[in-house]
Amino acid sequence: MSNRVSTIARKAYACFGMKIYYQDLYRKSKEQEQAINASFCETLDELLAISDCVVLATPFGGSKLITKETLARFKKGSKFVNIARGSLVDESALVDALKSGHLSAAGLDVHENEPNVNKDLTQMRNVTLTAHTAGGAAETQIGFERLSMENIQRVLTGQEALTPVNKQLMKK
Structure with a gap:
């Protein structure tokens, strides 16, 4: 253990x-x-x-x-x-x-x-x-933050998120 x-x-x-x-x-x-x-x-x-x-x-x-x-x-x-x-x-x-x-x-x-x-x-x-x-290393955290921001930007501009979570709950 x-x-x-x-x-x-x-x-x-x-x-x-x-x-x-x-x-x-x-x-x-x-x-x-x-x-x-x-x-x-x-x-x-x-x-x-x-x-x-x-x-x-x-x-x-x-x-x-x-x-x-x-x-x-x-x-x-x-x-x-x-x-x-x-x-x-x-x-x-x-x-x-x-x-x-x-x-x-x-x-x-x-x-x-x-x-x-x-x-x-x-x-x-x-x-x-x-x-x-x-x-997670600093580079990993930066990568997570970048991906999060890309997901937010895509959703706010009417595109599909790169890595959607609970997609079934999102309104189309």
Whole structure:
């Protein structure tokens, strides 16, 4: 569990009384586990089978981690949050798992084909999509500001936004 993940786990435990399960390459110390009543899972499959909500927060390891096969091993009705890398998730399989009800909801701030967002995910009411800005450099922030201003300018001049959000709510 990285520091970022440890912070998420501490907050989930303190604020919501969530039971924390985690899977990582290295097990935390007993003191760290006891501080938030966390339980270590030896395998990803073990974690997926018992978790009501899975938060993916890991560096990219060279291949997809969440696939049709791994999604099938998620607890039925569970939720999935990806704050890691979009390339770790097969979004077509995620859409299928959400549509079938196997997963009840998903939250993503990263996308498989960034900067493009999966059109199916944008239309689903059980999906929350947010901007991933963690660790953004000054150049990144400047780029976000420039893109925001370009979007505003386009909309105010009657053109379509470059990166529309909640487009279905906009009047034509």
